[in-house]
Amino acid sequence: MPELMTYEREYGVAIITIDSPPVNALGHAVRSAVVEAFEKAAQDKDVDAIVLTCGGRTFFAGADITEFGKPMKSPHLGEMLDVIEASPKLTVAAIHGTALGGGCETALCCNYRIAIPSAKIGLPEVNLGLLPGAGGTQRLPRLVGVPIALDMITSGKPINANTALDYGVFDKLADEVALRADAVAYARALVDNEAPKVRVRDREDKIAEYKGNIEVFDNFRKKNARKFRGFKAPENIIKCIEAAVELPFDESIARERELFMELMGSIESAAQRYVFFAERQTAKVPDVPNDTPTRDIKRVGVIGAGTMGGGITMNFLSAGVPVTLVEQTEEALDRGVGVIRKNYESSVRKGRMSMDAVETAMGFINPTTELEALGDADLIIEAVFEQMDIKKEIFGKLGKIAKDGAILASNTSYLDIDEIAASTNRPQDVMGLHFFSPANIMPLLEIVRGENTSKDLINTAMVLSKKIRKTPVLSRVGHGFIANRVMTVRGKQANMMALQGVSPADIDRVIFDYGFAMGPFQMFDLVGLDVIGRDANEKTVASELVARDRLGQKKNGGYYDYDENRKATLSPLAMDIIKEVADEKGVDQISADDDEILARLLYPVVNEGAKVLDENIAIRGSDIDIACIKGYNWPVYRGGPMFWADTVGLDKIVATLSDFEKRFGEAFTPSPFLEKCAASGERLSQVVNE
Ligand code: 3H9
Numbered sequence: 001m002p003e004l005m006t007y008e009r010e011y012g013v014a015i016i017t018i019d020s021p022p023v024n025a026l027g028h029a030v031r032s033a034v035v036e037a038f039e040k041a042a043q044d045k046d047v048d049a050i051v052l053t054c055g056g057r058t059f060f061a062g063a064d065i066t067e068f069g070k071p072m073k074s075p076h077l078g079e080m081l082d083v084i085e086a087s088p089k090l091t092v093a094a095i096h097g098t099a100l101g102g103g104c105e106t107a108l109c110c111n112y113r114i115a116i117p118s119a120k121i122g123l124p125e126v127n128l129g130l131l132p133g134a135g136g137t138q139r140l141p142r143l144v145g146v147p148i149a150l151d152m153i154t155s156g157k158p159i160n161a162n163t164a165l166d167y168g169v170f171d172k173l174a175d176e177v178a179l180r181a182d183a184v185a186y187a188r189a190l191v192d193n194e195a196p197k198v199r200v201r202d203r204e205d206k207i208a209e210y211k212g213n214i215e216v217f218d219n220f221r222k223k224n225a226r227k228f229r230g231f232k233a234p235e236n237i238i239k240c241i242e243a244a245v246e247l248p249f250d251e252s253i254a255r256e257r258e259l260f261m262e263l264m265g266s267i268e269s270a271a272q273r274y275v276f277f278a279e280r281q282t283a284k285v286p287d288v289p290n291d292t293p294t295r296d297i298k299r300v301g302v303i304g305a306g307t308m309g310g311g312i313t314m315n316f317l318s319a320g321v322p323v324t325l326v327e328q329t330e331e332a333l334d335r336g337v338g339v340i341r342k343n344y345e346s347s348v349r350k351g352r353m354s355m356d357a358v359e360t361a362m363g364f365i366n367p368t369t370e371l372e373a374l375g376d377a378d379l380i381i382e383a384v385f386e387q388m389d390i391k392k393e394i395f396g397k398l399g400k401i402a403k404d405g406a407i408l409a410s411n412t413s414y415l416d417i418d419e420i421a422a423s424t425n426r427p428q429d430v431m432g433l434h435f436f437s438p439a440n441i442m443p444l445l446e447i448v449r450g451e452n453t454s455k456d457l458i459n460t461a462m463v464l465s466k467k468i469r470k471t472p473v474l475s476r477v478g479h480g481f482i483a484n485r486v487m488t489v490r491g492k493q494a495n496m497m498a499l500q501g502v503s504p505a506d507i508d509r510v511i512f513d514y515g516f517a518m519g520p521f522q523m524f525d526l527v528g529l530d531v532i533g534r535d536a537n538e539k540t541v542a543s544e545l546v547a548r549d550r551l552g553q554k555k556n557g558g559y560y561d562y563d564e565n566r567k568a569t570l571s572p573l574a575m576d577i578i579k580e581v582a583d584e585k586g587v588d589q590i591s592a593d594d595d596e597i598l599a600r601l602l603y604p605v606v607n608e609g610a611k612v613l614d615e616n617i618a619i620r621g622s623d624i625d626i627a628c629i630k631g632y633n634w635p636v637y638r639g640g641p642m643f644w645a646d647t648v649g650l651d652k653i654v655a656t657l658s659d660f661e662k663r664f665g666e667a668f669t670p671s672p673f674l675e676k677c678a679a680s681g682e683r684l685s686q687v688v689n690e
Pocket of ligand 1: 058062065066098100101105124125128131133136277280281
């Protein structure tokens with residue numbers, strides 16, 4: 001372990017270096033060390049200025065999140081910052097890596113900031129359901145003005161060094177490899193030139209013009225209403241910046257504290273902090289340590305240029321990995337490649353990508369109708385129809401075509417990876433890589449581990465997922481794996497309730513109000529009823545709608561009719577069909593209020609999650625949450641189904657499920673594992689299958 005704090009002196013400048021791996025989080029030991037060092041420098045008569053810097057990979061990445069929720073030990077972050085700000089010697093923060101949250105706030109308490117060109121700075125607390133609670137909402141607007149501060153703090157996105165220099169957050173850029181020397185020289189020069197000891201808190205020039213300007217805040221609220229829906233932190237952040245403009249510093253910082261504490265006690269923030277750590281857990285597999293060897297993936301093959309195959313391909317092209325894309329016919333291939341280009345070009349229109357980058361990405365694609373062209377691929381991902389016999393045939397051929405050591409993966413959503421693996425001569429090289437639609441956008445990647453999948457495949461997939469910017473979640477083989485399996489029950493219950501006479505519009509509204517972007521019927525219409533209803537062997541509302549050429553948004557509407565602006569109204573025809581199907585099946589008509597609608601839709605998801613844990617399909621309860629958040633946009637401030645269930649109370653969920661079981665049948669029978677957790681007080685979000 002490096003020394004936590006070193007104190008050196010050069011040219012009359014004290015250099016305080018903190019080195020607390022991995023990210024120099026401002027935990028109690030670090031705060032104490034900083035205070036001690038600043039007090040020492042204050043007394044040090046050979047010192048005129050102080051450089052505060054960090055060792056390791058980054059400047060302070062923020063408060064230590066693991067301390068949240070526990071009693072805070074003095075010196076608190078605010079106390080530490082007071083010591084820095086009150087320093088009798090001129091102070092310079094020397095920044096590399098990412099100065100985030102409390103790290104940014106620390107830098108803002110120094111008189112000057114110097115950073116290397118690769119450094120970033122920002123206030124990402126909003127992503128934890130919090131606000132910068134150590135003066136960030138008060139000092140940043142004083143440097144950058146109100147509009148930029150509103151954007152930066154409510155988005156949580158860090159800015160790069162050049163932008164920070166432009167905005168006046170950084171005062172100077174250092175040489176990329178000479179931060180320490182440049183910082184010392186800068187501090188020395190500032191002292192020699194009698195530069196003022198600027199305290200950001202005293203500056204008013206960037207905020208004065210916003211005094212009494214309510215509009216700038218209200219317009220910002222209106223513009224972002226959709227984005228902020230359900231989250232508590234953005235509104236509190238806006239209030240803090242209003243206070244920064246309207247109140248004297250000492251009063252507004254007290255207001256910041258109050259609004260910070262309010263968030264700290266909220267379930268929303270607890271959920272988002274849980275998600276932060278849960279996301280970092282998913283790549284950890286108990287019997288596959290991080291030092292397990294990985295296979296080199298230099299070239300990828302994708303079989304199938306349809307919606308999924310195309311989306312999967314884009315992930316690799318964007319990461320600069322060449323892809324051989326295989327289709328059966330030239331027409332299908334041209335169509336697939338055309339869609340990929342169109343998707344990229346739409347990113348250009350949205351300003352997210354340059355045309356040059358599109359051409360670079362497209363240059364990595366090698367379209368072909370020859371399966372044999374996959375002979376040099378290190379990883380082959382099959383993304384064809386969900387039919388076992390077709391998949392087996394392909395994997396049988398791949399066993400002969402693929403080079404030794406190539407990974408053979410299926411993007412199947414439901415099928416048995418072990419059965420697919422058995423059709424090759426190398427089951428140890430077979431795994432599932434399950435992407436979520438649209439595959440170029442949705443961040444979840446389920447890594448499916450078959451009975452014989454070798455461990456290095458799993459580690460390779462974990463590493464690869466980072467490269468293509470996906471969040472990996474490991475699943476054992478089981479119908480629907482994790483995310484689809486637990487979420488399918490929600491769709492089933494939505495259909496059942498509609499047949500019982502509950503309006504699809506009410507069901508969608510309840511789910512929207514819970515925090516999802518849309519309800520199940522809106523989603524069915526968006527995905528396409530032909531896709532949803534394809535596998536149905538029985539008469540369903542969706543299949544009846546399709547029979548009347550109503551495919552959803554893409555053709556004639558579905559559950560809803562859509563006007564030219566895509567504004568939806570519930571379709572009278574769909575309602576007639578629902579009634580017709582319900583009558584034919586003899587479904588009793590039963591009304592439900594909003595609470596019951598929510599419970600009937602989401603408690604079965606919790607129950608299914610408990611089964612997934614019990615069957616060892618998922619390693620952790622938190623992995624299920626991440627799968628639902630990243631694959632189905634489960635609202636992050638609810639923490640996912642398992643965390644949410646813990647906040648509702650497992651006792652209550654079991655009792656409600658038992659009641660539903662009596663009224664509606666075995667679809668609601670509580671899983672014995674859920675009952676066990678409810679009885680023992682174990683939290684689903686904390687379950688780990690070792
Ligand atoms: C705050 O500052 C509040 C204040 O305003 C007010 C207070 C009064 N604490 O992500 P990585 C761990 S709120 C504790 O894999 P990367 C992380 O869990 C804070 N631990 O690396 C992981 O542990 P493990 C505002 C932390 O290189 C390891 O470090 N700041 C913290 O991909 C490596 O992390 C933030 O929200 C922390 N603050 O990314 C920044 N941060 O190895 C949050 C990380 O055991 N952090 N860890 O799994 C990040 O965004 C990224 O970690 C960072 C590095 C960009 C820094």
